[in-house]
Amino acid sequence: MTPERTAELVERWVRLYTRELPSAVAERRVDEMGADLHDHIAHERARGTGDVRIAFSILSRMARGLPADVSWRRRVGPLKGGVMKRFANILIPILGVIIGVPAMLYGNADDSPGLVLIGILLIAGTLAFGFVPALRSKSRVVGFVLGAVVVWLAVVGVAGWLENNF
Amino acid sequence: MPPRKPGTLLPLETEILQIALAMLRAGHATFHGFGLAHTMREQQGSRSLTAHGTLYKALGRLEEFGLLTSRWEDAATAEGRPRRRLYELTSQGANVAERALPDRAAGPLPRPASKPA
Secondary structure (H helix, E strand, C coil), X not given: CCHHHHHXXXXXXXXXXXXXCCHHHXXXXXXXXXXXXXXXXXXXXXXXXXXXXXXXXXXXHHHHHHHHHHHHHHHHCCCCHHHHHHHHHHHHHHHHHHHHHHHHHHHHHCCCHHHHHHHHHHHHHHHHHHHHHHCCHHHHHHHHHHHHHHHHHHHHHHHHHHHHHC | CCCCCCCEXXXXXXXXXXXHHHHHHCCCCEECHHHHHHHHHHHHCCCCCCCHXXXXXXXXXXXXXXXXXXXXXCHHHHCCCCCCEEEEECXXXXXXXXXXXXXXXHCCCECCCCCCC
């Protein structure tokens, strides 16, 4: 994991949650985040911080800010069905796999059952999302809410742990 | 982040105004998102930078309240890196920040009404 790849992930997330907003609003957020990520990486490298730690720091900032991103998105422009569906179908499984698998592997290697449990919960949430489209619409809503909470908690926990231990 | 009481600023928003005022007094009229996050981390002695979503949502709200203004950095100044969004304290924001320290001890700081869209 490199800082640049993590920054790309953040930029993809920003482009996702700014979809269907007026272009001026969306472009401002995308460009401002691009500048922030560039400054973050440049500043940390100048301090001699390792690439892995920079990457986890960026990931942690993104994960901790997810609720605020969603809140901001809902305030500046109502989420339409298509956007919500993309949130569930694209972002959550990607994050689930990216964070869940390393969490389980690292937890095993480091004899850390808590981290393994987080990884398992994360993977379980991701699998639940995989089955959501096959479920009835009512179950899909419940699945989205529960899965989102599980994934968010797992991402915040794992990213924070990694940030503080690397 | 604690819930917002109607008509008040959140602690993070007050902190941003205070840092902006300190920067202004130090001769730095403008600041940008990452610089602000870095300054807050230094002041708090924290290991983590403020989250992206939290930071830019707070900056946006302060701009809506008329306490900050923002503009894009000149391309020439950027020298090849992505242009930063530069924020500046308004006179109203400076007044609110001036009152922030004594008022924070007494509770959440009242905020002015939002600017019309």
